Amino acid sequence: MKRIAFLLATAFVTAAPLSSPLLARETASADYSVGPQYDTTHVYVPEAEFDRFVTSFVATFGGTTSKQGEFQVTPTNSLTKSQLALTPAGTVSVFGFKTPIPYPFGDERTGYLVTDMDAAVASAVKHGAIRRIATFPDPIGRDAIVQWPGGVNMQLYWHTTKPSYTPLTTVPENRIYLTADAADRFIGGWTAYAHGRIVSDNRAAPGAEVGQPGKTIRRVAIESGYGRMVVFITDGQLPWPYGRDMTGYAVSDLTATLEKASAAGVETLVAPFSAGTRQTAIIRFPGGYVAEIHTEKGK
Missing domain, CATH: 3.10.180.10 (2,3-Dihydroxybiphenyl 1,2-Dioxygenase, domain 1)
Known part of the structure; x- marks a missing residue:
């Protein structure tokens, strides 16, 4: 097989050269x-x-x-x-x-x-x-x-042969939900490994961003050669569907994108709402894949 x-x-x-023992010794x-x-x-x-x-x-x-x-x-x-x-x-x-x-x-x-x-x-x-x-x-x-x-x-x-893909128009976010027990160890380890840069570290972000109105959470945004990542540090008491959204996709027009998604059989789980500098929604594709989708305000 x-x-x-x-x-x-x-x-x-x-075509690209093979991995070499010299590189492995870096x-x-x-x-x-x-x-x-x-x-x-x-x-x-x-x-x-x-x-x-x-x-x-x-x-x-x-x-x-x-x-x-x-x-x-x-x-x-x-x-x-x-x-x-x-x-x-x-x-x-x-x-x-x-x-x-x-x-x-x-x-x-x-x-x-x-x-x-x-x-x-x-x-x-x-x-x-x-x-x-x-x-x-x-x-x-x-x-x-x-x-x-x-x-x-x-x-x-x-x-062995390096793939060649067109650069992205917008870079998606890897959305990670952790509790405080593991957050600093993850953030420290990942940024050191990935040569990541902490873009923002908001320790009083509104809990409404993750379905917890009335609470505050910590939200850390990281960028590296692997792309973007956002880490939500919460008490873990998340309502559906938060925590199931592994990736956040940036689009130029949230309303138009949601209309296309709906026409293709995609369900809106969380209707668009304002979260910081963006308009955001959560959707579920056929087969069960849950994703966040957003537009930055003013763009």
């Missing part, structure tokens, strides 16, 4: 990111909803898709439909398993392309992550899954 890495980029690749302080257009949210949907999800996502945000196929993407026996949806607002890797999903796949929220697999994993571990799955090879590259403090799971991947 053919085995491939999570990101299937057959139609979108250009210090752990090196930056192994490639660019936010190579960072994907991993979306697991029921096989029967696979096509509906992909169609609705592209109808909402525009863009293109890779060729759909059926592959083994895990180091153990399994079979899944798999496809990329590449939009100006962000990329998703979509999986519709035809077999039971091997542990712990499905727990990872994102896939990040790195310049050197061994060095990137070693650096993540040095900065507080643990390996949930040791690095495994596939015909077009290598993969690993790591977990950061607070249970933040992500895939790191490397391709």
Whole structure:
């Protein structure tokens, strides 16, 4: 059975040199990111909803898709439909398993392309992550899954032939919900690993941003070569659907985008409201994928 890495980029690749032992010996302080257009949210949907999800996502945000196929993407026996949806607002890797999903796949929220697999994993571990799955090879590259403090799971991947994607029009946010017990360890470890820059750290943000009116929360925005991230530090007592929204997508016109989404079968879970400098809403695509969508005020 053919085995491939999570990101299937057959139609979108250009030649690049292989990872080398010299690069693997670089210090752990090196930056192994490639660019936010190579960072994907991993979306697991029921096989029967696979096509509906992909169609609705592209109808909402525009863009293109890779060729759909059926592959083994895990180091153990399994079979899944798999496809990329590449939009100006962000990329998703979509999986519709035809077999039971091997542990712990499905727990990872994102896939990040790195310049050197061994060095990137070693650096993540040095900065507080643990390996949930040791690095495994596939015909077009290598993969690993790591977990950061607070249970933040992500895939790191490397391709023998470097994928070549169009830069994004807007960079999505990786939206992470933590309690104070783990927040500082996660933020410190991630920013050190990713060479991240804390853009803002609001320790008295309105709780209404996460469905907790009358409370205050801490909201930390981080930028790095891996893209954008926002960390919400709360008491964990979140009403549905907050905490289920893994990614936030920026669009130029929230109303128009929601109209396109609705026409494509997407449900609005939280109607648009003002949150700081943005208008924001939360939506659910066919297959169950929950996402935040927003427009910055004045844009």
